[in-house]
Amino acid sequence: xxxxxxxxxxxxxxxRGIGRAITRALLEAGALVIxxxxxxxxxxxxCRRYCAGHGDRLELHALDVSDYQAxxxxxxDVEERHETLDILVNxxxxxxxGVLALLAPSDWQRVLDxxxxxxxxxxxxxxxxxxxxxxxxILFITSPMAHMGFAGQANYAASKxxxxxxxxxxxxxxxxxxITVNCVSPGFIDTDFLEGLGEAQVKExxxxxxxxxxxxxxxxxxxxxxxxxxxxxxxTGSVLEITGGL
Numbered sequence: 001x002x003x004x005x006x007x008x009x010x011x012x013x014x015x016r017g018i019g020r021a022i023t024r025a026l027l028e029a030g031a032l033v034i035x036x037x038x039x040x041x042x043x044x045x046x047c048r049r050y051c052a053g054h055g056d057r058l059e060l061h062a063l064d065v066s067d068y069q070a071x072x073x074x075x076x077d078v079e080e081r082h083e084t085l086d087i088l089v090n091x092x093x094x095x096x097x098g099v100l101a102l103l104a105p106s107d108w109q110r111v112l113d114x115x116x117x118x119x120x121x122x123x124x125x126x127x128x129x130x131x132x133x134x135x136x137x138i139l140f141i142t143s144p145m146a147h148m149g150f151a152g153q154a155n156y157a158a159s160k161x162x163x164x165x166x167x168x169x170x171x172x173x174x175x176x177x178x179i180t181v182n183c184v185s186p187g188f189i190d191t192d193f194l195e196g197l198g199e200a201q202v203k204e205x206x207x208x209x210x211x212x213x214x215x216x217x218x219x220x221x222x223x224x225x226x227x228x229x230x231x232x233x234x235x236t237g238s239v240l241e242i243t244g245g246l
Contacts, residue, residue, distance in 0.1 A: 002225060005030035008082050009228070012036040012065055012122055013092035015047035017191030018141060021217030022089055022224050023047065027054035029225060034059045034078065036092065065092050065118030066110075075125035085129040087228045090119040090163070091141040100154040108155045115159035120166065123181075127174060136179035137228045140167050141220075142239065144187050144246055164239060171237035180236035182227050187243030190214040210245035 009026050013019040014035030026033050037044050037060060044060050051058050063074050078085065093115045096107035123138055130136025145153055146160035164183055171181035188205055197205070206212060220242050226232055227240065 007031045007086040009087035011089040015043045019091040021221040025221035032057045066113035071121040087137045088126040097152045111155040116162040134178040138181040140183045142183045183239040185241045187246040188214045
């Protein structure tokens with residue numbers, strides 16, 4: 001169930017937080033991982049150190065997933081070198097919080113460009129590589145904010161709700177071709193993504209969680225490995241929540 005030897009995976013947002021945990025978990029299971037990061041080279045080097053021992057199966061590439069032509073060129077290179085693709089994890093995501101009435105148009109657009117349109121770009125070019133072998137696993141890392149919504153996160157919530165809708169449509173399109181498409185929906189996870197929240201706000205958020213703790217990145221990675229593996233062949237169009245009961 002955890003044998004990914006010979007499998008080729010692309011992970012976006014691969015070098016920090018949840019993405020880094022997913023990258024390492026896939027490597028430890030035997031996969032070759034092509035990790036995408038937005039441009040933070042220091043974070044990329046930290047990821048290399050974190051994944052030490054699997055360096056021969058880890059490729060890291062700086063790429064803006066919101067840039068269609070750049071993504072197209074990236075996939076042309078992937079196809080030339082690897083021919084096919086087994087797993088895509090759309091994890092890249094950003095937040096630019098602000099109440100809607102005061103939210104700058106640029107902050108609205110950038111969050112949708114990265115979180116939602118970036119997932120479209122990456123999936124758009126992944127599907128043909130998976131169709132070659134009639135097998136694939138596409139995953140979106142979404143959020144409970146897709147259906148809960150928090151004040152000050154209209155752009156983020158809209159992008160995550162859009163991911164769920166896109167996932168469900170894509171799952172129907174490729175179901176007969178051996179490709180599954182699902183979402184993993186982490187709640188409050190202890191990563192630097194929570195930076196910027198005040199201590200009082202963190203305490204209030206923790207109280208919302210029935211388990212009274214934030215999740216760990218490795219707990220999300222375990223869910224991703226399950227849905228990316230052969231044992232999840234009959235699961236598609238689903239959202240798996242990793243929220244501690246939120």
